[in-house]
Amino acid sequence: MVKTPKPYQLPVPASGIARLGVVADTHIPDRMKALPPRLFDVLRGVDLLLHAGDISHPRVLDELAQIAPVVAVQGNRDIWYRANWRLPLQMVVQVGEVRIGMAHGHGGLAGYIREKLMYYTVGYYFSRYEARMLNWFNNVQALVFGHSHHPVNEVRDGVLLFNPGSVGPDYETGRGAAVGMLTVDATAKSVRGEIIPLPPP
Secondary structure, eight states: OOOOOOOEEEOOOTTSEEEEEEEOOOOBTTTOSSOOHHHHHHHTTOSEEEEOSOOBSTHHHHHHTTTSOEEEOOOGGGGGSGGGGGSOSEEEEEETTEEEEEEOSSOHHHHHHHHHHHHHHHOOOHHHHHHHHHHHOOSOSEEEOOSSOOOEEEEETTEEEEEOOOSSOOSSSOOOOEEEEEEEETTTTEEEEEEEEOOOO
8 A cells, every 4th residue: 555645634614515626637738738618617616626647737737726726646647847746646635534535547657657568458447447546545435546538437345436537638538528526425424426528619
């Protein structure tokens, strides 16, 4: 298990319900020039934004911070920008007693190389990501990740596994741009995920 930074504590709203926007794989400017305007409309009003890595240019986090406070993890493409080096590979966000683990999913440089070899020889299998994420975190109600550009929103053994897919044009899966929304019920100690497609410009 990888040691993670101290959990980011989000105060529980008076309603007991927190809304967390989730983005991943923005890849700016290498795969698109700017965040899609629709993203700001969809995520406005959330209590916190999670970026699951492959931010690319650090200004993306500044732009997202116009919506809500942002926490982020480092993805494999984030090494090209020095300002991203401060970001952790894994972290935990806590809302009351609800804990949400987040990592890009590539597992650092060595993990990225292994994953690429597996991808090009046997293809994409979600079970590889699932096993990796579950090994990194314990005592969490949800796991947020990116990297694969494959949307995931399912519960395994009581843990929500959530990948919103890519914010940018998707060159591999053809599913199109999307963001995610996590609804955290601090009273019920539960997390529900929703994947929200972003229409093309």
